[in-house]
Amino acid sequence: MTDRTDLRVAVLGVGRMGADHVARLHDEITGAQVTVVSDVAIDRATAIALNAPGSRVLADPFEAIVSDDVDAVVIASSSAAHEAQVRACLAAGRPVLCEKPLTTRAQTALDIVTAEAELGTPLVQVGFMRRFDHEYVELKKRLDSGALGQPLLLHFAHRNVTAPAGYTSVNAINETLVHEIDATRFLLGEEIVAITVHSPTANSAAPVGLHDPLLVLMESASGRLVDVEVFVTYGAYEVRAEAVGERGAAMIGTTRRSTDFREYFQQAYRSELQTWVDAVRVGTNVNGPGAWDGYAAAAVCEAGVESLRTGQRVDVHLTPVRASHPQRG
Ligand SMILES: NC(=O)c1ccc[n+]([C@@H]2O[C@H](COP(=O)([O-])OP(=O)(O)OC[C@H]3O[C@@H](n4cnc5c(N)ncnc54)[C@H](O)[C@@H]3O)[C@@H](O)[C@H]2O)c1
Numbered sequence: 001m002t003d004r005t006d007l008r009v010a011v012l013g014v015g016r017m018g019a020d021h022v023a024r025l026h027d028e029i030t031g032a033q034v035t036v037v038s039d040v041a042i043d044r045a046t047a048i049a050l051n052a053p054g055s056r057v058l059a060d061p062f063e064a065i066v067s068d069d070v071d072a073v074v075i076a077s078s079s080a081a082h083e084a085q086v087r088a089c090l091a092a093g094r095p096v097l098c099e100k101p102l103t104t105r106a107q108t109a110l111d112i113v114t115a116e117a118e119l120g121t122p123l124v125q126v127g128f129m130r131r132f133d134h135e136y137v138e139l140k141k142r143l144d145s146g147a148l149g150q151p152l153l154l155h156f157a158h159r160n161v162t163a164p165a166g167y168t169s170v171n172a173i174n175e176t177l178v179h180e181i182d183a184t185r186f187l188l189g190e191e192i193v194a195i196t197v198h199s200p201t202a203n204s205a206a207p208v209g210l211h212d213p214l215l216v217l218m219e220s221a222s223g224r225l226v227d228v229e230v231f232v233t234y235g236a237y238e239v240r241a242e243a244v245g246e247r248g249a250a251m252i253g254t255t256r257r258s259t260d261f262r263e264y265f266q267q268a269y270r271s272e273l274q275t276w277v278d279a280v281r282v283g284t285n286v287n288g289p290g291a292w293d294g295y296a297a298a299a300v301c302e303a304g305v306e307s308l309r310t311g312q313r314v315d316v317h318l319t320p321v322r323a324s325h326p327q328r329g
Protein backbone atom coordinates (compact mmCIF):
# COMPACT_ATOMS: atom_id res chain seq x y z
CA MET A 1 0.00 0.00 0.00
CA THR A 2 1.29 3.50 -0.77
CA ASP A 3 0.40 6.92 0.57
CA ARG A 4 1.32 10.46 -0.37
CA THR A 5 4.25 10.56 2.06
CA ASP A 6 5.90 7.64 0.29
CA LEU A 7 9.36 8.22 -1.13
CA ARG A 8 9.01 8.36 -4.93
CA VAL A 9 11.87 6.38 -6.40
CA ALA A 10 13.33 6.10 -9.90
CA VAL A 11 15.24 2.89 -10.62
CA LEU A 12 17.89 3.27 -13.34
CA GLY A 13 18.99 0.05 -15.02
CA VAL A 14 16.67 -2.89 -14.61
CA GLY A 15 18.80 -5.90 -15.49
CA ARG A 16 19.28 -8.67 -12.91
CA MET A 17 19.82 -6.37 -9.95
CA GLY A 18 17.58 -3.43 -10.87
CA ALA A 19 14.61 -5.67 -11.69
CA ASP A 20 14.93 -7.18 -8.21
CA HIS A 21 15.10 -3.72 -6.62
CA VAL A 22 11.90 -2.69 -8.45
CA ALA A 23 10.05 -5.78 -7.22
CA ARG A 24 11.45 -5.39 -3.70
CA LEU A 25 10.50 -1.72 -3.49
CA HIS A 26 6.98 -2.55 -4.61
CA ASP A 27 6.41 -5.77 -2.66
CA GLU A 28 8.51 -5.60 0.51
CA ILE A 29 9.70 -2.11 1.35
CA THR A 30 7.50 0.24 3.32
CA GLY A 31 7.39 3.98 2.72
CA ALA A 32 8.42 3.93 -0.93
CA GLN A 33 6.87 3.60 -4.35
CA VAL A 34 8.57 3.18 -7.72
CA THR A 35 7.41 6.06 -9.91
CA VAL A 36 9.92 5.77 -12.76
CA VAL A 37 11.64 2.77 -14.32
CA SER A 38 14.47 3.63 -16.68
CA ASP A 39 16.76 1.55 -18.85
CA VAL A 40 18.49 2.14 -22.16
CA ALA A 41 16.83 -1.14 -23.16
CA ILE A 42 13.33 0.31 -23.33
CA ASP A 43 11.56 -3.02 -23.89
CA ARG A 44 13.11 -4.34 -20.73
CA ALA A 45 12.11 -1.24 -18.77
CA THR A 46 8.55 -1.60 -20.05
CA ALA A 47 8.36 -5.24 -19.00
CA ILE A 48 9.85 -4.60 -15.54
CA ALA A 49 7.58 -1.58 -14.91
CA LEU A 50 4.63 -3.99 -14.95
CA ASN A 51 5.94 -5.25 -11.58
CA ALA A 52 5.41 -1.78 -10.10
CA PRO A 53 1.91 -0.70 -11.11
CA GLY A 54 1.63 3.08 -11.32
CA SER A 55 5.22 3.55 -12.46
CA ARG A 56 6.10 5.05 -15.82
CA VAL A 57 8.94 4.25 -18.19
CA LEU A 58 11.67 6.61 -19.34
CA ALA A 59 14.52 5.64 -21.65
CA ASP A 60 16.72 8.55 -20.57
CA PRO A 61 18.14 8.09 -17.05
CA PHE A 62 19.04 11.78 -16.78
CA GLU A 63 15.45 12.78 -17.48
CA ALA A 64 14.38 10.32 -14.78
CA ILE A 65 16.74 11.87 -12.21
CA VAL A 66 15.25 15.37 -12.57
CA SER A 67 11.61 14.31 -12.94
CA ASP A 68 9.08 16.07 -10.72
CA ASP A 69 7.67 12.74 -9.59
CA VAL A 70 11.04 11.49 -8.30
CA ASP A 71 12.41 12.16 -4.79
CA ALA A 72 15.31 9.69 -4.81
CA VAL A 73 17.14 7.35 -7.16
CA VAL A 74 18.38 3.76 -7.15
CA ILE A 75 21.18 3.16 -9.68
CA ALA A 76 21.54 -0.43 -10.89
CA SER A 77 22.77 0.28 -14.39
CA SER A 78 26.02 -1.24 -15.67
CA SER A 79 28.98 -0.15 -13.55
CA ALA A 80 30.47 2.08 -16.27
CA ALA A 81 27.28 4.19 -16.23
CA HIS A 82 27.33 4.89 -12.45
CA GLU A 83 29.66 7.88 -12.45
CA ALA A 84 27.61 10.15 -14.72
CA GLN A 85 24.33 9.12 -13.10
CA VAL A 86 25.58 9.74 -9.55
CA ARG A 87 26.98 13.11 -10.63
CA ALA A 88 23.55 13.99 -12.09
CA CYS A 89 21.89 13.01 -8.81
CA LEU A 90 24.28 15.29 -6.91
CA ALA A 91 23.58 18.14 -9.35
CA ALA A 92 19.83 17.66 -8.86
CA GLY A 93 20.12 17.24 -5.08
CA ARG A 94 18.59 13.75 -5.25
CA PRO A 95 19.56 11.16 -2.63
CA VAL A 96 20.89 8.08 -4.40
CA LEU A 97 21.54 4.46 -3.58
CA CYS A 98 24.14 3.40 -6.16
CA GLU A 99 24.96 -0.26 -6.65
CA LYS A 100 28.58 -1.24 -6.17
CA PRO A 101 31.05 -0.25 -7.48
CA LEU A 102 30.51 3.50 -7.03
CA THR A 103 32.72 4.03 -10.08
CA THR A 104 35.39 1.95 -11.77
CA ARG A 105 38.25 4.47 -11.24
CA ALA A 106 39.64 5.99 -8.06
CA GLN A 107 39.75 9.54 -9.46
CA THR A 108 36.12 9.57 -10.57
CA ALA A 109 35.03 8.22 -7.19
CA LEU A 110 37.13 10.88 -5.46
CA ASP A 111 35.46 13.53 -7.64
CA ILE A 112 32.11 12.33 -6.32
CA VAL A 113 33.32 12.51 -2.70
CA THR A 114 34.54 16.04 -3.35
CA ALA A 115 31.33 17.15 -5.10
CA GLU A 116 29.21 15.75 -2.25
CA ALA A 117 31.42 17.43 0.37
CA GLU A 118 31.01 20.75 -1.46
CA LEU A 119 27.25 20.36 -1.32
CA GLY A 120 27.56 19.97 2.44
CA THR A 121 24.95 17.27 2.68
CA PRO A 122 25.32 13.50 2.30
CA LEU A 123 23.38 12.19 -0.67
CA VAL A 124 25.25 9.06 -1.80
CA GLN A 125 24.88 5.57 -0.35
CA VAL A 126 26.77 2.69 -2.03
CA GLY A 127 25.26 -0.78 -2.41
CA PHE A 128 27.79 -2.71 -0.32
CA MET A 129 24.95 -4.83 1.01
CA ARG A 130 27.09 -7.21 3.04
CA ARG A 131 27.12 -4.54 5.77
CA PHE A 132 23.40 -5.36 6.15
CA ASP A 133 23.76 -9.15 6.04
CA HIS A 134 22.90 -10.64 9.44
CA GLU A 135 26.03 -12.83 9.56
CA TYR A 136 28.39 -9.94 8.74
CA VAL A 137 26.57 -7.74 11.27
CA GLU A 138 27.03 -10.45 13.96
CA LEU A 139 30.69 -10.96 13.06
CA LYS A 140 31.31 -7.22 13.28
CA LYS A 141 29.61 -7.14 16.71
CA ARG A 142 31.78 -10.04 17.94
CA LEU A 143 34.94 -8.32 16.77
CA ASP A 144 33.93 -4.99 18.30
CA SER A 145 32.98 -6.66 21.60
CA GLY A 146 36.55 -7.91 22.02
CA ALA A 147 35.33 -11.52 22.40
CA LEU A 148 37.97 -12.70 19.93
CA GLY A 149 40.65 -10.37 21.26
CA GLN A 150 42.46 -8.08 18.84
CA PRO A 151 41.65 -9.13 15.24
CA LEU A 152 44.82 -10.26 13.47
CA LEU A 153 43.81 -11.90 10.19
CA LEU A 154 40.82 -12.15 7.86
CA HIS A 155 40.37 -15.02 5.40
CA PHE A 156 37.77 -14.70 2.65
CA ALA A 157 36.57 -16.97 -0.16
CA HIS A 158 34.28 -15.55 -2.87
CA ARG A 159 33.26 -18.18 -5.39
CA ASN A 160 30.79 -17.74 -8.25
CA VAL A 161 29.03 -20.35 -10.35
CA THR A 162 30.13 -18.95 -13.71
CA ALA A 163 31.44 -15.68 -15.03
CA PRO A 164 29.12 -13.69 -17.32
CA ALA A 165 30.20 -13.56 -20.99
CA GLY A 166 33.09 -11.18 -21.45
CA TYR A 167 34.00 -11.13 -17.73
CA THR A 168 37.67 -10.21 -17.38
CA SER A 169 40.14 -10.40 -14.51
CA VAL A 170 39.66 -6.64 -14.10
CA ASN A 171 35.94 -7.35 -13.58
CA ALA A 172 36.88 -10.02 -11.04
CA ILE A 173 38.56 -7.22 -9.05
CA ASN A 174 36.11 -4.34 -9.65
CA GLU A 175 32.88 -6.39 -9.48
CA THR A 176 33.69 -9.35 -7.23
CA LEU A 177 36.71 -8.65 -4.97
CA VAL A 178 35.24 -5.20 -4.29
CA HIS A 179 32.81 -6.85 -1.82
CA GLU A 180 35.69 -8.23 0.27
CA ILE A 181 37.50 -4.90 0.07
CA ASP A 182 34.49 -3.21 1.63
CA ALA A 183 33.90 -6.09 4.07
CA THR A 184 37.52 -5.74 5.24
CA ARG A 185 37.11 -2.01 5.86
CA PHE A 186 33.77 -2.65 7.60
CA LEU A 187 35.02 -5.48 9.84
CA LEU A 188 38.38 -3.97 10.77
CA GLY A 189 37.28 -0.32 10.77
CA GLU A 190 40.46 0.85 9.05
CA GLU A 191 41.80 1.48 5.57
CA ILE A 192 43.63 -0.94 3.31
CA VAL A 193 47.12 0.35 2.49
CA ALA A 194 48.53 -2.27 0.10
CA ILE A 195 47.40 -5.10 -2.16
CA THR A 196 49.08 -7.96 -4.01
CA VAL A 197 47.16 -10.00 -6.56
CA HIS A 198 48.49 -13.46 -7.43
CA SER A 199 47.34 -15.47 -10.48
CA PRO A 200 47.97 -19.13 -9.70
CA THR A 201 47.45 -21.97 -12.20
CA ALA A 202 44.16 -21.19 -13.94
CA ASN A 203 41.03 -23.30 -13.81
CA SER A 204 40.90 -25.17 -17.13
CA ALA A 205 37.18 -24.25 -17.31
CA ALA A 206 37.98 -20.53 -17.25
CA PRO A 207 37.69 -18.73 -20.60
CA VAL A 208 40.96 -17.80 -22.28
CA GLY A 209 42.25 -14.51 -20.88
CA LEU A 210 40.49 -14.79 -17.51
CA HIS A 211 42.97 -15.44 -14.69
CA ASP A 212 40.81 -17.53 -12.41
CA PRO A 213 41.13 -18.03 -9.50
CA LEU A 214 42.98 -15.03 -8.06
CA LEU A 215 44.56 -15.04 -4.63
CA VAL A 216 44.73 -11.59 -3.10
CA LEU A 217 46.64 -10.35 -0.09
CA MET A 218 45.70 -7.01 1.45
CA GLU A 219 47.38 -5.11 4.28
CA SER A 220 45.48 -2.85 6.66
CA ALA A 221 46.77 0.43 8.07
CA SER A 222 47.67 -1.18 11.41
CA GLY A 223 49.38 -4.18 9.77
CA ARG A 224 46.64 -6.81 9.75
CA LEU A 225 46.69 -9.22 6.82
CA VAL A 226 43.68 -10.25 4.73
CA ASP A 227 43.64 -13.00 2.12
CA VAL A 228 40.89 -13.43 -0.46
CA GLU A 229 40.28 -16.25 -2.90
CA VAL A 230 38.28 -14.91 -5.84
CA PHE A 231 37.13 -17.79 -8.04
CA VAL A 232 34.44 -16.80 -10.55
CA THR A 233 34.20 -20.08 -12.53
CA TYR A 234 33.95 -22.31 -9.45
CA GLY A 235 30.62 -23.98 -10.34
CA ALA A 236 28.83 -23.07 -7.08
CA TYR A 237 28.14 -19.88 -5.10
CA GLU A 238 30.10 -19.71 -1.84
CA VAL A 239 30.92 -16.62 0.18
CA ARG A 240 32.93 -17.22 3.35
CA ALA A 241 34.69 -15.05 5.86
CA GLU A 242 36.78 -15.98 8.88
CA ALA A 243 38.14 -13.52 11.41
CA VAL A 244 41.09 -14.68 13.51
CA GLY A 245 41.77 -12.81 16.71
CA GLU A 246 44.23 -13.17 19.58
CA ARG A 247 41.73 -15.25 21.55
CA GLY A 248 39.83 -17.19 18.88
CA ALA A 249 38.32 -17.26 15.43
CA ALA A 250 34.82 -16.96 13.96
CA MET A 251 33.66 -18.08 10.55
CA ILE A 252 30.54 -17.15 8.55
CA GLY A 253 29.06 -18.35 5.27
CA THR A 254 29.22 -22.08 5.89
CA THR A 255 25.53 -22.98 6.08
CA ARG A 256 23.70 -20.96 3.42
CA ARG A 257 23.12 -22.67 0.10
CA SER A 258 22.05 -20.99 -3.14
CA THR A 259 23.48 -20.81 -6.62
CA ASP A 260 22.07 -17.29 -7.08
CA PHE A 261 23.51 -14.31 -5.22
CA ARG A 262 20.11 -12.58 -5.35
CA GLU A 263 18.58 -15.34 -3.25
CA TYR A 264 21.71 -15.87 -1.13
CA PHE A 265 21.80 -12.22 -0.02
CA GLN A 266 18.08 -11.41 -0.18
CA GLN A 267 17.85 -10.47 3.51
CA ALA A 268 20.82 -8.10 3.08
CA TYR A 269 19.38 -6.42 -0.04
CA ARG A 270 16.04 -5.96 1.69
CA SER A 271 17.55 -4.53 4.86
CA GLU A 272 19.84 -2.24 2.84
CA LEU A 273 16.94 -0.86 0.82
CA GLN A 274 14.59 -0.39 3.79
CA THR A 275 17.33 1.31 5.81
CA TRP A 276 18.07 3.67 2.92
CA VAL A 277 14.39 4.50 2.32
CA ASP A 278 13.94 5.23 6.04
CA ALA A 279 17.04 7.46 6.08
CA VAL A 280 15.94 9.45 3.04
CA ARG A 281 12.43 9.90 4.45
CA VAL A 282 13.80 11.45 7.64
CA GLY A 283 16.28 13.59 5.71
CA THR A 284 19.55 11.91 6.75
CA ASN A 285 19.76 10.38 3.24
CA VAL A 286 22.52 7.90 4.04
CA ASN A 287 22.62 5.16 6.66
CA GLY A 288 25.33 2.79 5.53
CA PRO A 289 28.39 2.92 3.29
CA GLY A 290 28.74 6.33 1.68
CA ALA A 291 30.73 8.01 -1.08
CA TRP A 292 33.99 7.81 0.89
CA ASP A 293 33.58 4.03 1.20
CA GLY A 294 32.96 3.83 -2.53
CA TYR A 295 36.11 5.86 -3.16
CA ALA A 296 38.29 3.85 -0.76
CA ALA A 297 37.13 0.62 -2.41
CA ALA A 298 37.76 2.02 -5.90
CA ALA A 299 41.30 3.03 -4.90
CA VAL A 300 42.06 -0.49 -3.63
CA CYS A 301 40.55 -1.99 -6.81
CA GLU A 302 42.70 0.26 -8.98
CA ALA A 303 45.82 -0.77 -7.06
CA GLY A 304 44.69 -4.40 -7.40
CA VAL A 305 44.40 -4.06 -11.18
CA GLU A 306 47.92 -2.62 -11.23
CA SER A 307 49.20 -5.50 -9.10
CA LEU A 308 47.48 -8.01 -11.39
CA ARG A 309 49.30 -6.43 -14.34
CA THR A 310 52.74 -6.20 -12.76
CA GLY A 311 52.70 -9.06 -10.26
CA GLN A 312 54.01 -6.57 -7.66
CA ARG A 313 52.67 -5.39 -4.31
CA VAL A 314 51.02 -1.99 -4.84
CA ASP A 315 50.50 0.68 -2.18
CA VAL A 316 47.07 2.31 -1.88
CA HIS A 317 47.04 6.08 -1.44
CA LEU A 318 43.83 7.84 -0.44
CA THR A 319 43.42 11.58 -0.90
CA PRO A 320 41.76 13.07 2.18
CA VAL A 321 38.73 15.25 1.45
CA ARG A 322 37.73 17.93 3.90
CA ALA A 323 34.16 16.82 4.37
CA SER A 324 31.47 19.04 5.77
CA HIS A 325 29.87 15.84 7.06
CA PRO A 326 31.57 12.80 8.64
CA GLN A 327 33.28 10.32 6.32
CA ARG A 328 32.26 6.79 7.06
CA GLY A 329 34.81 4.04 7.18
N1 LIG B 1 25.30 -5.63 -4.65
C1 LIG B 1 25.38 -6.75 -5.33
O1 LIG B 1 25.53 -7.82 -4.79
C2 LIG B 1 25.25 -6.71 -6.82
C3 LIG B 1 24.86 -7.85 -7.49
C4 LIG B 1 24.76 -7.79 -8.88
C5 LIG B 1 25.04 -6.62 -9.55
N2 LIG B 1 25.43 -5.54 -8.84
C6 LIG B 1 25.74 -4.30 -9.55
O2 LIG B 1 24.54 -3.81 -10.14
C7 LIG B 1 24.82 -3.26 -11.42
C8 LIG B 1 23.99 -3.98 -12.47
O3 LIG B 1 24.38 -5.33 -12.49
P1 LIG B 1 23.45 -6.43 -13.17
O4 LIG B 1 24.04 -7.74 -12.81
O5 LIG B 1 22.02 -6.16 -12.87
O6 LIG B 1 23.75 -6.13 -14.72
P2 LIG B 1 22.78 -6.36 -15.96
O7 LIG B 1 23.67 -6.33 -17.14
O8 LIG B 1 21.91 -7.54 -15.73
O9 LIG B 1 21.84 -5.07 -15.96
C9 LIG B 1 22.31 -3.79 -16.26
C10 LIG B 1 21.16 -3.01 -16.87
O10 LIG B 1 21.57 -1.65 -16.99
C11 LIG B 1 21.14 -1.21 -18.28
N3 LIG B 1 22.00 -0.10 -18.65
C12 LIG B 1 23.25 -0.15 -19.18
N4 LIG B 1 23.73 1.09 -19.33
C13 LIG B 1 22.76 1.94 -18.88
C14 LIG B 1 22.66 3.33 -18.79
N5 LIG B 1 23.66 4.13 -19.20
N6 LIG B 1 21.54 3.85 -18.25
C15 LIG B 1 20.51 3.06 -17.86
N7 LIG B 1 20.54 1.71 -17.96
C16 LIG B 1 21.66 1.17 -18.45
C17 LIG B 1 21.24 -2.41 -19.20
O11 LIG B 1 20.42 -2.26 -20.34
C18 LIG B 1 20.75 -3.52 -18.26
O12 LIG B 1 19.35 -3.70 -18.31
C19 LIG B 1 26.33 -3.38 -11.61
O13 LIG B 1 26.93 -2.19 -11.25
C20 LIG B 1 26.73 -4.49 -10.67
O14 LIG B 1 28.04 -4.38 -10.19
C21 LIG B 1 25.51 -5.54 -7.52
Ligand SMILES: O[C@H]1[C@H](O)[C@@H](O)[C@H](O)[C@@H](O)[C@H]1O
Nearest residue numbers: 159160175176177179232261
Ligand atom coordinates in the same frame (compact mmCIF):
# COMPACT_ATOMS: atom_id res chain seq x y z
O1 LIG C 1 27.96 -8.38 -9.56
C1 LIG C 1 28.03 -9.62 -8.91
C2 LIG C 1 27.54 -9.49 -7.48
O2 LIG C 1 28.12 -8.42 -6.87
C3 LIG C 1 27.71 -10.76 -6.66
O3 LIG C 1 27.40 -10.51 -5.30
C4 LIG C 1 29.13 -11.29 -6.74
O4 LIG C 1 29.21 -12.55 -6.09
C5 LIG C 1 29.58 -11.43 -8.18
O5 LIG C 1 30.93 -11.84 -8.18
C6 LIG C 1 29.46 -10.13 -8.95
O6 LIG C 1 29.86 -10.33 -10.29
